Amino acid sequence: MNSQAKTRKAVQVVVIGGGIMGTLVARELSRYELDLLLLEKEAEVGWGTTKANSGIVHAGIHEDPGTLKAKYCFPGNQMFPKLCEDLDVSFRQNGILVVALSEEEMDMVHMYYQRGLERGVPVRLLSREEVLAQEPNLTTEVVGAVFAPEGGSVMPFELAAAAMENAVANGAELMVESPVINAWAEGSKKYLETPTHIIEAEIVINAAGLFTDDIARMFGDDYFSIEPRKGEEYLFDLEFEGLVTSTIFPVPRSQVSKGILVIPTSEGNLMIGPTSDHVGLKDDLSTSYQGFERIFSESRRLVPGLDSRKIIAQFAGLRAASDRSDFIIEFSPSVPGLLYLAGIESPGLTAAPAIAADVPKMLEEQGLKLVPKGNFQPRREGVVRFRLLSREEQDELIRQNPAYGRIVCRCETVTEAEIVDAIRRGARTLDGIKFRTRAGAGRCQSGFCQPVLMEILSRELGIPYEQVSKRGSGTEQVQYKAKELLGKGVS
DSSP, X not given: OOGGGSEEEEEEEEEEOOSHHHHHHHHHHTTBSOOEEEEOSSSSTTOSTTTTOOOEEXXXXXXXXXXXXXXXXXXXXXXXXXXXXHHTOOEEOOOEEEEESSXXXXXXXXXXXXXXXXXXXXXXEXXXXXXXXXXXXXXXXXXXXXXXXXXXXXXXXXXXXXXXXXXXXXXOEEXXXXXXXXXXXXXXXXXXXXXXXXXXXXXXXXXXXXXXXHHHHHTTOOSOXXXXXXXXXXXXXXXXXXXXXXXXXXOOSSSSOOOOEEEEOTTSOEEEEOOOEEOSOTTOOOOOHHHHHHXXXXXXXXXXXXXXXXXXXXXXXXXXXXTTSSOEEEEOSSXXXXXXXXXXXXXXXXXXXXXXXXHHHHHHHTTOOOOBOTTOOOOOOOOOOGGGSOHHHHHHHHHHOGGGGOEEEXXXXXXXXXXXXXXXXXXXXXXXXXXHHOTTOSTTTTTTTHHHHHHHHHHHHTOOGGGOBSSSTTOBSOSOOHHHHHHTTOO
């Protein structure tokens, strides 16, 4: 499609990137009377760095003084309980425990403790006996720890989807499968080209994660770069739920990583990782035996009872680390009205709500007039989580809607009604359903439920079975039906 044939569209504000940063910014800006558009290159939001995030809501004790990471981490942490309540997203405030295995490491523990006190972070120093009383499955080599009880865990892709759903309900527009392939400025106007549209905007917010520097270069800015850093992680079966209750951190051994962690997720699984390795490619999501060995060696130093035979999934994600080793939150020095939210690596998930809350102020300082909506609705319509209900509540739901009585994913007890609701809320793919409902996230990793999920997607979206995809165009799960293969003479 040539540029003359593309649809032209003019809006006031465009957000590029549907990760946790972009979706929370879109939700925040949907509080105002704005023509607001979010562009996402994937088939659904939350599929970049957000999808493979560890999901830790950091306490605010690790970040070096004077950094933007330190500025935004603890305020973001404080926003999570209300944010997750409003958006009906699972959030577990289980605390963060930084563990020392030697007297030398206790020096760092004391430093984190003092840093927490200075920042107003609730923290406690624990002796060896207190640590083991709280977490009896930790190594007996523990010397002491600092405990930050307001740390927690969330499902970041669920949060991104919920934030975008709420933004759309409040008037924002979402365009998926819309990568920015060209961008330029003419005077005060910015232009973005996608495969189908030419979009004109007054303000462009570049929250494109790993690709913020690529977008910047389209506009002629090359004063920062993104250097992807890969992290491998391993997920255990729910059988290990409760082995530890807090997120367990070691004392870091480097400046670029907080170490290999043991993480109770908000849904109950244990997860271990991540590694932290610089990679040259922005699509390198491979895992390795070397990564496996490193992760298990380090995590078992903290929790000896971890059993690799209970792993149900392994994956890798890429952090959007910048060449500044800090967040980049600033307007372009050469393109008026182009705001960068770049380098949002750890603790980016935690900091994101606080950064998003500052964006309207930053836009007003650029001269954009913001008029609050009188009818902004901060709460998302509640989601039914059938597996968490009492038997009486389940029976009542089935009475009202028999589709709640049809279990599709037996590993995670996900019903047909929940899957239909997820599609109604925006799921268009197998991964979209998985991330919203956990269907396919259990022990069998969708080995049994996928055909039924595909049938429901086909029916509800009104598309042929062969067009049902894992994560958008090019990932369709069926190429031919059996009768078509026979017709082609394939045996």
